[in-house]
Amino acid sequence: ILKEEGIPADFRYLAVAESGLNPKAVSPASAVGLWQLISSAAKENGLEVTSEVDERYHIEKSTRAASKYLRKAFAKYQDWSLVAASYNAGFTGIDRQLARQKVASYYDLLLAEETERYVYRIMALKLILENPLEYGFNVSEDELYPLWKTREVEIKGPVADFADFAISNGITYKTLKYYNPWLRDNKLTNKDSRSYLVKIPSE
Numbered sequence: 001i002l003k004e005e006g007i008p009a010d011f012r013y014l015a016v017a018e019s020g021l022n023p024k025a026v027s028p029a030s031a032v033g034l035w036q037l038i039s040s041a042a043k044e045n046g047l048e049v050t051s052e053v054d055e056r057y058h059i060e061k062s063t064r065a066a067s068k069y070l071r072k073a074f075a076k077y078q079d080w081s082l083v084a085a086s087y088n089a090g091f092t093g094i095d096r097q098l099a100r101q102k103v104a105s106y107y108d109l110l111l112a113e114e115t116e117r118y119v120y121r122i123m124a125l126k127l128i129l130e131n132p133l134e135y136g137f138n139v140s141e142d143e144l145y146p147l148w149k150t151r152e153v154e155i156k157g158p159v160a161d162f163a164d165f166a167i168s169n170g171i172t173y174k175t176l177k178y179y180n181p182w183l184r185d186n187k188l189t190n191k192d193s194r195s196y197l198v199k200i201p202s203e
Helices: 009-019 039-044 059-077 080-101 113-130 162-168 173-179
Strands: 150-155 196-201
Touching: 009 059, 009 080, 009 113, 039 059, 059 080, 080 113, 162 173, 173 196
Parallel strands: none
Antiparallel strands: 150 196
């Protein structure tokens, strides 16, 4: 998705820094998902956030939304390090410090400690995850998470009870919610007859 959206592949490590790649992560500030999006930023970048559907938990859709933000940031700064820093501090925070300090590079800015370390954290994660043995991480094949195959089921109308929906698709409610954490309730009102694609394990 990052490649399709014109974002450097190394920005996947920004997601690691943000959430540890946990699509269910929630911060004390109520930022949610892989990309730790707050509700307003998610909506500004095209995601649905309601009591029934919260697409910040949707891996693919939240990645598209984060990419949209990152593209806007690059159009503004023309510098990927500043783009990453702005993901942490926001446009206003970075703009204020660039103007105050009269420099143009992230590496010349004096910033709050969290933002000052942020890009270096992303770089460190890249180094470790791409060269785990060099940093003492010997992970065997049987310790890796399996990649389960899924199929997609389209929902166009309301769903009265997702437990019944799960059973009708040969799975449990727990499994349905595991693969679709963006479904936040046990029902879907869907008054606008929107189309949703729900992942179902195919094995």
